[in-house]
Amino acid sequence: MRKLIILFIIPVLLISCTDLESIKNNDITITKTGHTEPADKTEQIIDPAGGTIESRFHVPEGFERAEAEKGSFADFIRYYPLKKYGSPILLFDGKERVNQSNHEAVFDMKLGEKDLQQCADSIMRIYAEYLYKTDQKDKIAFHFVNGFLCDYRHWSEGYRVVFSDSGTAWQKRGEFLDNEETFENYLEMVFEYASTLSMVEESKKIDITDIQIGDIFIKGGAPGHVVMVADVCKDRNGDKAFLLAQGFMPAQEFHILKNPSSTNSCWYKVSEIGDELIAPECQFMISDLRRVDYCK
Template sequence: MRIAIVSILTVLISSFLFFSFKNEKLNNVEGMTIKDRFYVPSGYERTKEAKNSFGDYLRNLPLKPAGSLVKYYNGSTKSNNNIYDAVINLPIGKKDLHQCADAVMRLRADYFYSQKQYDKIHFNFTNGFRIDYNKWRQGYRIAVKGNKTSWVKTAKASDSPQDYWKYLEMVFNYAGTASLSKELKSIEVSDIQIGDVFIKGGFPGHAVIVVDMAINPKNNQKLMLLAQSYMPAQELQILLNPSISSNNKVCWYAINSLPTLETPEWTFKSSELKRF
């Protein structure tokens, strides 16, 4: 009975969004950032984000030209079977590392790196070992022997983009959804913000990150845009909303109190929403 009620509610909300958005132009093919590519539906306005905040950083991420296909780490392309509508224009390296949780950690680290707040860049390996970028930039590197992990001074001090990427690839190697889900704190859907993460820790697990939000000031209904990477390693992509069937592709998701969030390649529980 509960499942049936949830299904009915999902259909009702999806139908509301379909009829609200189906005749609107929601995409600007000339826009080269998330904020400029995706129009806010009528009646909504973008949430206010402080300048240079993480939220401001995410909604201004660069995009590839409209119609671009997602690239895998090996250069091949990911077919777009109603999964995504835009590709975030960031390099992902040539190793099979930049997957779902890795992409989320990368965005968080990139933000602090761009602000030169190096002391705030740190993550935990699956075995619990904390890897701080500040230590890495001093020339220390990771030594792994069995289940033992330690720092060893083997390089010159550097915060170059090349050495920073090597740090990220080390994180990608030994961290994932299982470790990241333990690092993040759970929050209520009603308190959602840009930068929050829907994450299922496991082997496999999955994670998507909120990269933009809008609100209807009349009824406080909130909408969000979601981004993900996936397996094998691939570029970040802005997800389509699979619950809205329309020739006018819609990426906005309604934020509500339903127990599940359906995305094109994963379904999350609302209890799996977390924050850095």
């Protein structure tokens, strides 16, 4: 992810997360009206009429969705609006992403017209939106790559971030203002100076058996990559399965990923993963699973 790293240079180990834009889509069929319909391998899992994760994605046979407290972040994600089934992933400039073969749904989420909202940024946005819409604005805060904590409370009170040879600090520039434009301007600032590098520092490792909605598989770097757990279900034997969502570069719409290792599902079953998680455009180790505490 392209980010401006402030005041110092951080050595990073690049990872191989190739955007395979030239892959052809063999997993959907096109109707005479131009809409996409699920192919045989996913028709038992996907309900094209569903407008949310909860209503569009059926769980695998023998599984039930993990409980999610009403009003929780998990509940927020499950009922976040999705665009119409078959919608293409759009880039920040309004163009369609070339490779449309790796997703099963597109979030109806604001993207912006700048090449800023990439992988980590999409996850920061959805957490920020949850806290903003549930009147927990004082919890909205993200670290820059250089360690500076940029919180929405300061921003809404008219403070702005200034950079100098002596460090990064808040400086009073205006009066209190809390509206959608203020919120979006704040997020743009965060997207400019935060990345997978800072997200790794803000998270902690967890065991795959404890996986929850909102957890992330992450490789910090420049570029790095991160995907978010968008839903979780489990069976009577304790096996769990999950859906993954990602943004990507250049900045593009947040979307639910297919499972390239499965022939009949977009769910990733823990019992079938082993030590390595293979996503459509990046591979992670199970040890890359982490939890962010943005809601605490």
